[in-house]
Structure formats: structure tokens, C-alpha cells
Amino acid sequence: MKRSLADLPPGQHAEIVSIDCERRLSRRLMEMGLLPGTRVRVVRVAPLGDPIELRVRNYSLSVRRAEAAKIAVNPEGTV
Amino acid sequence: MSGRAASAQVLIAGNPNCGKSTLFNALSGGSAHVGNYPGVTVDRTTARVQLSAQDIELVDVPGMYSLTAGSPEEQLAINALLEGNTRAVICVVDATTLERGLYLALQLIESGVPVVVALNMMDAAERLGFRVDTERLSQLFGAPVIPVVATKRSGLDALRAALERQLGPAGGEHALDVSYPLTLEANVDDLIPAIAQWRPATPRRQLRVFALWCLLSLGDDSLRDVPEAVRKAVDDVRAAASAEGRDLDLEIISARYAWIDAALTEACSVQAAPPPLSERIDRVLTHPIVGLLAFAVVMLGIFEALFAGAEPLIGAIERLTALMQAQAQVLLPAGVLQDLVVEGIIAGVGNVVVFAPQILMLFLFIGFLEDSGYLARVAFVIDRVMKGVGLHGKAFVPLLSGFACAVPAVMATRTIERRRDRLVTMLALPLMSCSARLPVYILVVGTVFAGQSFGWFSAGAIALFSMYTLSVLVTLAAAAVIRRTVLPGPAPTFVLEMPPYRWPSARILWINAWRRLRIFLVDAGTIILAMTILLWALLSFPKSAGVTEHYAVERERVEQMALSDAEKAETLQSLDAQEASEQLANSLGGRFGHAIEPALRPIGFDWQIGVGIIGAFAAREVFISTLGVVFGIGEADEQNKPLREALRDARHADGTPVMTPLSGISLMVFFLLACQCMSTIAVVRRESGSWKWPVFLFSYMTVLAYVASLAVYQGGRLLGYG
Numbered sequence: 001m002k003r004s005l006a007d008l009p010p011g012q013h014a015e016i017v018s019i020d021c022e023r024r025l026s027r028r029l030m031e032m033g034l035l036p037g038t039r040v041r042v043v044r045v046a047p048l049g050d051p052i053e054l055r056v057r058n059y060s061l062s063v064r065r066a067e068a069a070k071i072a073v074n075p076e077g078t079v
Numbered sequence: 080m081s082g083r084a085a086s087a088q089v090l091i092a093g094n095p096n097c098g099k100s101t102l103f104n105a106l107s108g109g110s111a112h113v114g115n116y117p118g119v120t121v122d123r124t125t126a127r128v129q130l131s132a133q134d135i136e137l138v139d140v141p142g143m144y145s146l147t148a149g150s151p152e153e154q155l156a157i158n159a160l161l162e163g164n165t166r167a168v169i170c171v172v173d174a175t176t177l178e179r180g181l182y183l184a185l186q187l188i189e190s191g192v193p194v195v196v197a198l199n200m201m202d203a204a205e206r207l208g209f210r211v212d213t214e215r216l217s218q219l220f221g222a223p224v225i226p227v228v229a230t231k232r233s234g235l236d237a238l239r240a241a242l243e244r245q246l247g248p249a250g251g252e253h254a255l256d257v258s259y260p261l262t263l264e265a266n267v268d269d270l271i272p273a274i275a276q277w278r279p280a281t282p283r284r285q286l287r288v289f290a291l292w293c294l295l296s297l298g299d300d301s302l303r304d305v306p307e308a309v310r311k312a313v314d315d316v317r318a319a320a321s322a323e324g325r326d327l328d329l330e331i332i333s334a335r336y337a338w339i340d341a342a343l344t345e346a347c348s349v350q351a352a353p354p355p356l357s358e359r360i361d362r363v364l365t366h367p368i369v370g371l372l373a374f375a376v377v378m379l380g381i382f383e384a385l386f387a388g389a390e391p392l393i394g395a396i397e398r399l400t401a402l403m404q405a406q407a408q409v410l411l412p413a414g415v416l417q418d419l420v421v422e423g424i425i426a427g428v429g430n431v432v433v434f435a436p437q438i439l440m441l442f443l444f445i446g447f448l449e450d451s452g453y454l455a456r457v458a459f460v461i462d463r464v465m466k467g468v469g470l471h472g473k474a475f476v477p478l479l480s481g482f483a484c485a486v487p488a489v490m491a492t493r494t495i496e497r498r499r500d501r502l503v504t505m506l507a508l509p510l511m512s513c514s515a516r517l518p519v520y521i522l523v524v525g526t527v528f529a530g531q532s533f534g535w536f537s538a539g540a541i542a543l544f545s546m547y548t549l550s551v552l553v554t555l556a557a558a559a560v561i562r563r564t565v566l567p568g569p570a571p572t573f574v575l576e577m578p579p580y581r582w583p584s585a586r587i588l589w590i591n592a593w594r595r596l597r598i599f600l601v602d603a604g605t606i607i608l609a610m611t612i613l614l615w616a617l618l619s620f621p622k623s624a625g626v627t628e629h630y631a632v633e634r635e636r637v638e639q640m641a642l643s644d645a646e647k648a649e650t651l652q653s654l655d656a657q658e659a660s661e662q663l664a665n666s667l668g669g670r671f672g673h674a675i676e677p678a679l680r681p682i683g684f685d686w687q688i689g690v691g692i693i694g695a696f697a698a699r700e701v702f703i704s705t706l707g708v709v710f711g712i713g714e715a716d717e718q719n720k721p722l723r724e725a726l727r728d729a730r731h732a733d734g735t736p737v738m739t740p741l742s743g744i745s746l747m748v749f750f751l752l753a754c755q756c757m758s759t760i761a762v763v764r765r766e767s768g769s770w771k772w773p774v775f776l777f778s779y780m781t782v783l784a785y786v787a788s789l790a791v792y793q794g795g796r797l798l799g800y801g
Binding site for chain 2: 022026033060
């Protein structure tokens with residue numbers, strides 16, 4: 001089942017499958033270490049519902065939902 | 080330093096939040112020089128550092144995650160690297176986020192420049208359970224990796240020694256080879272001829288690295304000085320690759336991260352560790368309820384500092400200015416020179432220095448928020464609100480500071496990363512109702528709404544509340560419009576690192592705030608001083624000899640009248656005020672006020688208010704003292720009764736009163752929206768790097784103010800008011 005980072009509940013671990021957005025942004029995310037195969041975790045959602053905080057490669061990163069929706073993931077614990 | 084060779088340039092680069100500035104200050108002892116990169120508004124901070132055998136010039140490069148560049152600002156780093164006199168680079172890597180930091184280090188080492196990797200915050204990394212074999216890492220990367228703790232100044236000697244070795248003949252000898260896919264290597268080979276023409280006499284190894292850089296950077300960039308031939312070659316290669324279903328960005332970046340991951344598997348181990356303290360703090364500070372409360376408290380704190388905290392200092396500076404003016408009046412003979420010194424130079428310097436307390440306070444505060452990591456949380460919490468108008472979450476603090484004063488607020492926009500986002504914020508925030516507008520509102524309300532009330536509320540309270548509400552709405556609307564028209568482009572993406580919470584160093588906070596203040600005093604200050612003198616001249620010349628003579632005769636007459644000394648003094652004082660009023664009416668500024676009266680009538684003002692508006696360009700509150708002179712009252716403030724009465728009694732030529740509730744509202748709206756502040760102009764000039772933006776700012780705000788006042792006044796008349 002294909003899901004995006006924006007669909008994951010806080011606390012959920014997942015593996016990135018692909019990043020499919022505007023080049024400027026995808027390049028930025030990849031250079032910050034978000035690549036296919038990288039493990040991420042959704043840490044929390046901002047008090048007003050957007051953006052969301054991710055944990056990846058030992059640091060925290062916040063992205064807007066609209067951007068997270070373009071990152072396809074494979075949630076851990078699912079097949 | 081005679082006898083020594085010209086000092087070598089060493090760059091210090093690193094990710095944002097990696098402690099780069101702390102290390103820079105630790106190495107330089109805080110003796111930095113801040114300049115500007117030509118053409119772009121990025122500070123170029125440099126310092127001379129003594130090594131044992133030579134001096135170096137250490138250059139602080141803006142924080143970055145990679146060498147990829149899309150804008151002229153981001154190009155700085157790569158340009159600095161290509162400069163012939165860059166001899167080495169210190170790459171600062173936060174040991175707690177090794178992979179991402181090493182991604183930058185890898186690119187630097189790959190480029191062939193001698194690199195020293197400063198592995199910062201080793202203490203924090205060890206607490207998190209990381210064990211790094213720095214020797215193995217050095218071998219793998221072909222560059223010395225030195226563990227340091229910049230805040231404790233530990234490891235600096237080893238760092239200096241390694242740097243000195245890298246500056247020697249053997250420096251940069253080793254290089255690292257990332258194994259890129261063969262298809263990608265073929266693409267690189269295709270690009271080499273075009274790039275060799277662009278950069279002749281460059282070793283092949285560097286040409287390869289440059290080809291990779293072009294593949295990643297070009298295509299959607301706004302870079303200058305890239306030859307068409309190179310662009311074309313890159314476009315061709317990318318097009319061919321994407322026709323095969325390949326993503327070159329992904330290929331290059333994954334190959335590098337794969338290399339780093341492999342190296343770290345060898346040189347780094349992780350042991351179980353407690354969850355970071357930051358995680359626990361964030362559970363509170365980004366909590367839906369407690370987090371919003373904490374946010375409100377911190378923002379109120381900024382507000383309190385800017386308004387109440389800076390107030391005594393501002394008052395002291397104003398008193399000191401007045402004291403110096405009085406002193407100059409005693410020391411210098413009356414005349415043009417005295418006026419120039421008192422009303423031009425001393426007033427001008429006062430106009431500059433008066434901003435110092437708020438700038439220092441705001442930058443100490445923002446520095447604390449930024450270095451502690453909370454500024455990223457501010458953006459995280461409030462971004463939802465800001466993105467609606469196309470602003471970045473980080474625009475919130477500058478906008479809020481705009482309520483106090485646009486000058487420090489404009490300077491605060493530098494926390495926003497992208498130039499376009501920074502400009503939009505800078506161009507909208509002068510619409511926030513700053514504290515200098517308040518005296519004008521109070522004067523107008525006291526003049527036209529004295530004692531009136533609607534229902535439970537006084538008319539004054541309603542007027543003030545309306546002005547502040549209007550200012551917020553207009554600011555947000557202006558940001559949205561500017562983003563869509565003047566500065567179109569992709570909406571600000573919000574990919575923001577949330578650094579772990581750290582306790583900021585007071586010394587660094589002070590160094591940075593002081594640096595900002597010095598930049599303001601020197602760069603914006605000179606413009607403000609020049610404009611103050613120009614305004615003084617406008618409102619002082621030409622002097623009418625007839626008026627001077629007339630009042631000399633009048634004074635003579637009063638002296639000879641049979642009056643008590645007190646009565647004489649009073650009469651003479653009122654003569655002085657009348658003379659000043661007549662001279663002002665005759666001055667260039669006064670004539671200009673008369674000349675623009677036809678344009679002011681439709682919005683409900685007359686020439687006297689016009690002169691006040693011209694004077695107010697020095698600073699909005701000057702409107703009141705200028706009006707005091709215009710009406711022949713002398714010294715006046717917003718509570719001044721004679722001034723209110725004079726305003727109430729002022730009549731148009733046809734006998735109708737000038738100040739009605741309607742023209743009062745029109746005047747407040749005008750002051751809210753017009754860019755009546757040369758200091759804002761000066762600081763926008765400094766921060767945007769060109770005159771284009773302050774001119775645009777002044778023009779759009781003036782047009783907006785005029786149109787809004789026109790709508791208020793004429794609309795009100797149509798409805799039967801005024």
C-alpha cells in the first residue's frame with residue numbers, strides 16, 4: 001500500500017520510498033539525507049495542525065503537510 | 080606583520096546550527112570584521128588569526144547544507160572556494176548529526192581544496208552514545224578530523240596544528256573518491272569540454288567535481304555568470320537522462336550518502352542512550368495548549384523588552400541629545416552654524432543613536448531564541464498562520480517587532496533564509512503600527528474626539544483599536560500582494576531543521592548583537608544623519624530677511640514697553656515662536672507644503688499639516704513638534720493643549736475647520752500607511768543592498784496612504800460626515 005509521510009500518525013516509523021515534488025525541494029530534502037531507503041519517524045504535529053516534525057538521521061526537521069504528502073513511504077510493521 | 084607573506088585565506092564552513100560561529104569566535108577571539116559581499120546582502124565576517132608560523136584570514140561562510148546553489152547568495156560559498164587565494168577550509172560538523180554534516184565535508188574534500196574537519200560538540204555526541212573513531216574517519220576522508228568542543232574551547236590547538244599542516248605543501252594531497260554509477264560518470268565526461276572552456280587551466284579532477292556541481296545546481300537556478308554553452312550542455316545531459324527514466328540529482332546524492340554511510344559503519348558506533356533532553360523539552364514547548372501559551376509568553380517578553388525595557392535608555396539618549404543641543408546653543412553664536420549643529424548634526428546623531436537600545440535588545444533576544452533553538456519552534460508553531468499570506472514562519476518575530484519599531488524589525492528579517500522571503504517581509508512590515516505613530520494618534524484623538532464616547536468605549540479607544548487592527552490586516556494583505564506581484568515565485572518551502580535545545584553563550588550573544596548595532600550605526604546611520612541635515616536645510620532655508628527685520632523691530636518695541644520682566648519675557652517668547660512660524664512658512668519645505676496643498680485638500684489636510692508631514696519624515700513623532708512651529712506655539716508634544724486648540728481653530732480659506740473627526744481619521748490612516756520614516760528607508764537600503772527596494776517601499780506606501788485617506792475623507796463626506 002502506498003502511503004505518504006503526511007498520512008502517518010506521530011510515533012510511526014517508516015522507510016522513504018520516493019520523493020516526488022518540485023526539483024528545488026526534492027534536491028534539498030535529499031541533500032539533507034532524506035533518500036529512498038532512509039528511515040524516518042513522525043515525531044509530532046504542530047499545535048495548529050501544520051507543519052509536522054520528522055526525525056531522520058539523528059536530527060529533527062519540520063516540513064509542511066503539503067510537502068510531506070509528496071514523500072512516499074513504507075510504514076514499518078506493514079507489508 | 081612585516082616580513083611575513085600575505086596571509087592565506089581560510090574559509091570556515093558548516094551546516095546551520097553546527098556551532099560554526101562559536102568556533103569562528105573562539106578561533107578569532109571575537110576580533111571580527113564585518114563587511115559585505117559585493118552585490119548581495121550577506122555579511123562577510125572575517126578575522127585575522129595567528130597560527131604558529133603564519134597569519135591567516137579566517138572567513139565565516141554562511142551556514143549551508145551543501146555546495147549546491149540556486150541563488151546568488153548560495154553561490155557565495157562556491158565562489159569563495161574558487162577564489163585563487165582560498166588556501167584551506169575548516170568544515171565544522173556537528174558530531175550529533177554526523178551524516179548530514181559529513182555530506183558537506185565530502186563535497187569540500189572532493190573539490191580538492193585542503194580541508195580540516197572540526198568535529199564539534201563531541202561531548203554532546205558522546206552523551207548520546209556515539210563513539211567516533213576520528214583517526215579512521217580521517218583516513219577514510221583523506222582529511223584530518225579533529226574533535227572539538229567550541230563552547231569550551233577544547234581541541235582548538237589540535238585544530239590549529241592540523242590547519243597548519245594542511246596549509247603546508249602536503250595539504251590536500253589526499254582526496255576521496257566517491258564511486259558514482261558508471262552511467263553518471265559518462266554524463267560527467269560529456270560535460271567536461273564545455274566546463275573546460277569556462278574554467279581553463281583547471282585540473283581534470285576539479286573539472287569533474289565542477290561538472291557534478293553544475294548537474295545538481297543548474298536548471299532551476301537564478302545564478303549569474305554561467306555561460307550559455309555550459310547551461311546548454313547540462314540541459315542536454317539532464318534531458319537525455321530523464322528520457323531514460325534516470326534522476327541525476329538522486330544518483331549523485333545517493334552515491335555520496337552511500338559512501339558516507341559505509342564510512343560511518345567503519346568508524347562510528349552507537350550505544351544505547353537516554354532520549355535527548357530536547358525531546359522532553361519539546362513535549363512541553365510544542366504541546367497544543369502549553370506550547371501555545373509558552374509561545375505567547377515569549378512573544379510578550381520580546382514586546383516588553385522592546386517597549387518597556389528600552390524606554391529608559393531611549394529617554395536617556397533623548398535627554399542627552401537635548402542637553403548637547405542646549406550646550407551647543409550656549410557655546411556657539413546664534414546663527415546658521417548654530418542651527419546646523421543643533422538641529423542638523425546633533426539632532427541627526429541623536430536620531431541614529433536613539434535606535435541603539437531597541438536594536439541591541441531585539442538582537443540579544445533573537446540571538447537567544449536562535450542559539451537556544453527556540454526560534455525554529457516559534458516558526459514551527461506559527462507557520463500555519465504565516466503560510467496563508469505566503470510568508471515564512473520565521474517572519475513572525477520581525478513582524479511582531481514591527482509594532483515597536485520597523486528599524487530593528489527590518490534588521491531581524493535576516494533570520495529568514497531565502498532572500499525573496501526576506502524581502503517580502505521587509506517590504507510589508509513597515510505597515511505595522513510602530514510606537515512612533517502613537518503620539519500622532521494621541522494628538523489627533525485628543526483634538527477631534529476629546530471627551531466623546533460610543534456606548535461603553537471612548538472614541539479614542541475605538542480609534543486606537545481600529546488603527547492597530549487595520550495595521551495588522553494591511554500588513555498581511557500587503558505581504559500577500561507583494562508575494563504575488565512584485566516578488567512572484569514559488570511559495571516559501573518550509574524545510575526547517577529543529578536543532579536540539581542548547582544554552583546560548585552570553586558572550587556570543589553580546590558579540591553578535593554588538594556587531595549588528597555597529598553595522599546599523601555605520602551603514603544606516605550615515606544615511607539617517609545626511610537626511611536629517613537635508614530636512615533641516617529644507618525647513619530652514621531660505622531665510623526671509625524681511626521677516627527677520629520685522630521681528631527685530633518688534634522685539635525692540637517690546638523691550639521699550641512699560642512691562643514687568645516676566646511679561647516681557649513671555650511676549651518675547653511668543654514673538655520668537657511667531658517668527659519661527661513665518662520663517663518656516665517661507666522655507667523651501669513650507670513652500671513645498673503650500674505647493675502640494677491642492678493634493679492635500681481632497682484628503683482633508685491643509686498646507687500646515689503638509690509641512691508637518693514633510694517634517695515627520697525625520698521621524699513620525701517630529702510631526703508634532705513641526706506642527707508646534709507651524710502654528711507658532713514653540714515646543715509642543717502630543718498632550719500640548721495650545722497645539723490642540725490651534726489645530727481645532729485652524730480654518731481653511733473658506734472658513735471651514737481643518738480638523739474635523741473625519742479629517743482626523745483621514746490623518747491617522749495616512750500616518751498609519753505612509754512610509755514617513757527615513758530611518759526605515761535607510762535600514763531597508765542597508766538590508767536589501769540596493770536603493771530599488773526602499774524607493775519601491777516609499778512609493779507604494781505613499782500611494783496606499785493617499786488612496787486610503789482619500790477614500791476615508793471623500794467617502795465620509797458622501798455619507799454626510801465632516
